[in-house]
Amino acid sequence: MHVPDRSFFERSSLDVAPELLGAHLTHITDDGPVTLRLTEVEAYLGDGTDPGSHAFRGKTPRNAVMFGPPGHVYAYFTYGMHTCANLVCSPEGRASAVLLRGAEVIVGEELAWRRRGSKAPHRDLARGPARLTVAAGIRLDENGSDAFEPPFAIEIPDTPVTPFATGPRTGISGPGGDEALYPWRFWIPGDPSVSPYKRHARAKSSGHPAG
């Protein structure tokens, strides 16, 4: 486990996403630290070719952070009540991002449990993008924060986690959710903290070079 160079994020989210599996993301507040071990992520592009991406129709006030420097946090509000978090990829000006969809809480479980406000089992604490954001204590007003600076910290595995699984992205209507065109959801096979939604999609073991 090591702190990556910022250039790690200066690549397409398609390359970064699978290498974030198993990474540790820490967020510290006055209440203490929470560290997440990432188990499920999704890649989104910003070059106008990805209809599932917030950046598909160009830069707007909401997605502006996606077009900013890599290694920063893109947080957005949706469904009238939920916040989700991404890590920005690609060089500045070329938006792409990795949505954090599932993780295991490995530090600060008590704090994460308190934030979630329910008796969630350990595996459910950060299972799903909105739950993950609550468990970590990431707030909407932290949109644009540098993930390399406090209150954030990130470490990645010395060797990428293999094998990993791929499949269609979750919750996307229209062509952006088409597995054949955009199989850009990545997860650690069999991990209980992978989000359950639309899991009917068959987990195929990665035929990726890495696995």
Place this chain on the structure above:
DNA sequence: CCTTTGATCATCT
């Protein structure tokens, strides 16, 4: 295990 449904509002058309 599964499916259905209500909640609730910023954003974009």
Place this chain on the structure above:
DNA sequence: GATGATCAAAGGT
């Protein structure tokens, strides 16, 4: 005015 990178509770199999 419709939609959405969602969740939790309730009820069925």
